C-alpha cells in the first residue's frame with residue numbers, strides 16, 4: 001500500500017497534469033490538510049475546461065480624469081465649475097486622483113508578469129470568461145494592507161469558495177475564503193452547471209460580476225470589482241485569454257456613483273491629496289459630494305478611452321451597476337440601437353447589482369455619446385464617447401422600402417396653464433383654496449408664479465408655409481407634448 005505522502009504526490013501530479021496552469025503551492029507539511037480537505041479543491045467531474053486565473057489584489061493610484069479636462073465640453077477644469085468641484089484638488093479637496101485597491105491579473109503563480117488590460121476597462125478587475133460545464137479556479141493573492149476576498153455572482157460555489165464574510169455557521173477550512181489577510185492567498189473553485197447556464201432565450205453570454213465581500217460596500221467603493229461572463233458551450237475559442245467567437249467586440253461598463261467617502265483609503269487620500277488636510281471636515285456635505293465620482297469604469301466627464309468598434313460588426317455590451325439608492329442609471333447609447341432581452345431599445349436600465357447584456361450591430365460611423373440620462377448624473381460627469389468606424393465596404397443593412405413622411409414642426413412659445421379647469425378634479429375644490437393642498441402650486445402673488453408658466457411646445461403645421469396648424473381631436477390629451485404624435489410604421 002502506498003504511503004499517504006506518495007498518494008499526495010500522485011494526486012498532485014495528476015492534478016498538475018490535468019490542469020497545467022494550476023500551480024498548487026502546497027507544502028508537504030500540509031499533507032494532512034490536503035488529504036482531509038482536498039475534496040473542496042478538487043474540481044467536480046465536468047465535460048468542460050478548467051480556466052485558471054491568477055489574481056493579485058494591489059493598491060494603486062487612480063485618476064478619474066487622466067485627460068485633465070471635461071472631454072464632453074472640451075473645457076479645461078479651470079473654466080468648468082461643475083467638473084472642477086469633483087476633479088480639482090485644493091486645501092480641503094482631494095481632486096481627481098485617489099488611492100484605490102483593485103484586482104490585477106497575472107500570467108502565472110509567480111505574480112510577476114501582469115496581464116495587459118484594455119484601457120477602457122478602467123480600474124475594473126480582469127474580465128473572467130467561462131462556458132457551461134467549465135471550472136474556474138481563482139488563485140487570489142492579497143498584496144494589499146487589509147483583508148479582502150473575491151465573491152462571484154452567476155456561478156456555482158461551495159462554502160470554501162464563496163468569498164463572503166457573514167455568520168453562516170461555517171468554520172475552519174470553510175472559513176478561509178471569507179477573509180484573505182495581507183500577504184495571504186486562497187484558491188476559489190467556481191463551476192457553471194446546467195442550472196446556471198444561459199437559457200435558449202438568453203444571449204450566448206450572460207453578464208455577471210465579482211467583488212470583495214469582507215465589507216462589501218466599502219471593499220467595492222475601494223475598487224475591488226470586476227466583470228465575469230458565463231457562456232453557452234462552444235462560444236469561446238481555445239486561446240488564452242479566451243475570446244468569444246460569436247461577437248466581434250465585448251465591452252464591459254460599470255455605471256456607479258463611486259463613493260470615495262466609503263473607501264478604506266479616505267483618510268490617506270485626504271492626507272495625500274489635500275494641501276491642508278487639517279482643514280478637512282469629513283462630515284461636511286460639500287466635501288463628501290466632491291468625493292462622489294459619477295463614473296463609467298472609473299472615468300468621468302468623457303475621460304473613458306478607446307471604446308472603438310466597426311460598423312456592421314457584432315458588439316456585446318455588458319452593463320452593470322453597484323452602489324446605493326442614487327445608483328439608478330439610464331444608459332443612453334446615442335445614435336445606435338440595442339437589443340436587450342429580445343427587445344429593441346436605445347436606453348438600458350441599470351440598478352445596483354443589476355447586470356444587463358445588450359447586443360448592438362453599429363450602423364452609422366461617428367463619435368457617439370453614452371450618457372446616463374438621470375439629470376444630476378449627466379451633469380456631474382457620467383458620460384463617455386464611443387467611436388464607430390467604417391471598416392469595410394459592406395453596404396448598410398438598412399435598405400429602406402417605406403414611404404417618406406414629412407412633418408413641419410415649429411417650436412412655439414406659449415403660456416401653459418397646469419390647471420385649466422380651475423378646480424381639483426378629484427375633490428372639486430378650487431385649486432387656490434387655502435389649505436386645499438393644491439393652493440401652494442396655484443396661488444399667485446408677488447412672490448409666487450401660480451399655475452401658469454411660459455413654455456415652449458412643438459406644434460405641427462400642414463406644410464412648409466407654417467400657416468395652418470394640424471389640429472386633431474384625438475391629440476387634445478397630449479397637453480404640453482407635441483400636438484401631433486410622430487408615428488412610423490414598418491412593412
Ligand SMILES: [Cu+2]
Nearest residue numbers: 329372374377
Ligand atoms: Cu446615472
